[in-house]
Amino acid sequence: MTAPITARRTAVPALRSGTAPRRPGGRRQDHPAWFIVPALAVLVVFFFVPTVFNFVYAFTNWSSFSSQISFVGVDNFTSLFANGALVSGLRVTLVYAVLVAVFQNVFGLILALVLEADTRVNRFARVAFFVPVVMSALAVGYIFQALLKPDGALNAVLSAVTGTEVTTAWLGSTSWTIVVVALIHAWKWMGLSMLIYLAGLKTIDQDVLEASRLDGASWWQTFRTIRFPLLAPAVTFNVATSLLGSMNGFDVVQATTEGGPGGTTELLNIFIFRTFGQGLFAQATTMSLMLFVMVAVLAFPLIRFLRKREDVL
Amino acid sequence: MSVSSIATPAPTVTDSEEVRRTSSRPPASRRRRPRRRVVQPLVALALVVALLGVPFWMVVVTAGKDQAEAFSPNLALPTDWQLFENIATVFGDGRMVPAFFGSLLVMVPSVLGVLLLGSMASWVLARRSSRVMAIVYALAISGIVLPPAVVTIVLLLRQIGLAGTALGMIGVYMGMYLSTVVFFVTGFVRTIPVELEEAARVDGAGPVRVFVRIILPLLGPTLATATILICLYVWNDVFYALFVIGGRLDTLPLNLYQVASSGLYLQNWHLIFAYIIVMSLPLLVTFMVMQRKIISGITSGAVK
Numbered sequence: 113m114t115a116p117i118t119a120r121r122t123a124v125p126a127l128r129s130g131t132a133p134r135r136p137g138g139r140r141q142d143h144p145a146w147f148i149v150p151a152l153a154v155l156v157v158f159f160f161v162p163t164v165f166n167f168v169y170a171f172t173n174w175s176s177f178s179s180q181i182s183f184v185g186v187d188n189f190t191s192l193f194a195n196g197a198l199v200s201g202l203r204v205t206l207v208y209a210v211l212v213a214v215f216q217n218v219f220g221l222i223l224a225l226v227l228e229a230d231t232r233v234n235r236f237a238r239v240a241f242f243v244p245v246v247m248s249a250l251a252v253g254y255i256f257q258a259l260l261k262p263d264g265a266l267n268a269v270l271s272a273v274t275g276t277e278v279t280t281a282w283l284g285s286t287s288w289t290i291v292v293v294a295l296i297h298a299w300k301w302m303g304l305s306m307l308i309y310l311a312g313l314k315t316i317d318q319d320v321l322e323a324s325r326l327d328g329a330s331w332w333q334t335f336r337t338i339r340f341p342l343l344a345p346a347v348t349f350n351v352a353t354s355l356l357g358s359m360n361g362f363d364v365v366q367a368t369t370e371g372g373p374g375g376t377t378e379l380l381n382i383f384i385f386r387t388f389g390q391g392l393f394a395q396a397t398t399m400s401l402m403l404f405v406m407v408a409v410l411a412f413p414l415i416r417f418l419r420k421r422e423d424v425l
Numbered sequence: 426m427s428v429s430s431i432a433t434p435a436p437t438v439t440d441s442e443e444v445r446r447t448s449s450r451p452p453a454s455r456r457r458r459p460r461r462r463v464v465q466p467l468v469a470l471a472l473v474v475a476l477l478g479v480p481f482w483m484v485v486v487t488a489g490k491d492q493a494e495a496f497s498p499n500l501a502l503p504t505d506w507q508l509f510e511n512i513a514t515v516f517g518d519g520r521m522v523p524a525f526f527g528s529l530l531v532m533v534p535s536v537l538g539v540l541l542l543g544s545m546a547s548w549v550l551a552r553r554s555s556r557v558m559a560i561v562y563a564l565a566i567s568g569i570v571l572p573p574a575v576v577t578i579v580l581l582l583r584q585i586g587l588a589g590t591a592l593g594m595i596g597v598y599m600g601m602y603l604s605t606v607v608f609f610v611t612g613f614v615r616t617i618p619v620e621l622e623e624a625a626r627v628d629g630a631g632p633v634r635v636f637v638r639i640i641l642p643l644l645g646p647t648l649a650t651a652t653i654l655i656c657l658y659v660w661n662d663v664f665y666a667l668f669v670i671g672g673r674l675d676t677l678p679l680n681l682y683q684v685a686s687s688g689l690y691l692q693n694w695h696l697i698f699a700y701i702i703v704m705s706l707p708l709l710v711t712f713m714v715m716q717r718k719i720i721s722g723i724t725s726g727a728v729k
Contacts, residue, residue: 141632142552142622142626142632142635143548143549143552143553143632144549144632145549145553147545147546147548147549147632147636148545148546148549148550148561150542150545150546151542151543151545151546151565151603151607152546152561152565154538154542154596154599154600154603155564155565155568155600155603155604157581157585157596157600158578158581158596158597158599158600158601159568159573159600159601159603160564161581162573162574162577162578162580162581163571163573163574163577165574165577165580165581166574166576166577169576169577169580174580223472226465226468226469226472227469229465231465231466233466233469233470234466234469236473237469237470237472237473238720239713239716240473240477241473241476241477242712242716242720243477243481243709243712244477245657246657246705246708246709246712247661247701247705247708247709248660248661248663248677248678248681248701248704248705249661249663250661250663250678250681250682250685251678251681251701251704251705254681254685254697254698254701255480255483255484255698255701256480258483258487258498258694258697258698259479259480259483259498261497261498263497263499264497264498264499265479265483265498265499265500266479268499268500269479269500299476304723307720307723307724308723308724310724311724356570359572360572362663362664363661363663363664366663367685381575381664384575384576385664385667385668388576388579388668393576393580396576397574397576397577400572400574400575400576400577401574403572404571404572404574407570407571407572408570408571411570411571412570415570
């Protein structure tokens, strides 16, 4: 996730220290460039060329209804903007990604703190919380669709606990359902965040914690001023993967709401899948391009910001 | 995630040394400990039951019911267990055997392919340091962040005659996950001393020999981590599969999608959940058997 920054950081020193003492000719033969060729060929054909196509076909009228493909300028963008799909798609995707990132990290961190001690119960619980990570996101979506029905198991449990009949349609609200689906997505991946946070907690020097304990710091003080700041690398990884991963989300939402109710959970990928199915290929391509641009615009500043935060702390 | 992180694996979650150290705490905190020792496991178990127990219980009991009883999934036990009949039904209706082999057919070559091509490229990218190589490296790992252009991939596959084929799907997955392998492996290769290679080279070994005999064996743990992650993604992927091979080739998630979408007004929850149970078993069993390795592999790559 943090790759581009790392790349720049490590490539520059290597450039000076690596080649200087050796004959460049000898080095080259030792590590022939043709080793890169197969990987590069696969990347070019299956990743770069489609991405370049994205920038081309978004400006055409490519669809299943016309046999010829011709350029139409920015028509796709203006029509998607005019009918509100563009703005709502970007907004829903961004809101979803932010909600998932928040929920997944809060849950993951709480689980890591609760299950930190190395007891038998905790080891079992950690493995249990990793089970949803291994499962298919589509399957997770279907499970929650059943669980959250108005006459489903969650309402039955809530009715038993509160003593009153609960019949909330968890997936039927035009304003709150996006929060619910983000919670489901976070539920599926919180085990991974938990593991990363647990590993981060393990790397903290015990002597520092011992010192703060001798100074009489409370659990909360120790956590807020020492442990959480030292978790910065884990936070970077978890926030970046959850935010960028959920922007590319599809499975959970498709299995629970299919974008509804009223398009309020229609992520860009759901829109792309739906319009592609209708044969409106150019519109789907335009949205795919918008997703690409949004991720590219957000990813690099985000990773830089998180990295900088690590340095400051 | 930095280069140094891959070199020095973080202590695993099940590191018992830390426990011994923390158990010799100063007496100040010892007063609170007996209460915590009782409360903490209870909290942990309550979380497992509430967050995992309820959904999974519902899946298992519903998968054991008949259609009428499973119409509205709840937590009640089935009056008459027919889990195996339901599993037999989804094996037939959901074409689970072809789907299982379809998933394998796509996953195994994709994973082996990215591992081999990725580590070959990473070795040279890590060792050679010119401006061109730096650019190639940056491009190669950009796919970690950037989303694949899913619509135009289909167009491209049609143009080169791979639309709807396993080969096309394998190519798409390789294009998506090569970046992950290149990123992990390049970082690791940089920590391998060049002297190791040079010793072999003095003995007359060529580049291929050096790569196969010296570098590849050292990459084991890193490649294992990458394998786990990529298997997880490819085995469970439905989005890209719907575009590339939907309707042409069976895979487990694709057939689950079909089983779940086929009952337009009446969802056959007993079959959906029976399908989910069978479909999740291969990865779950693998995970249970190898949990220590998987967990330490994933965590060692992520944190400095």
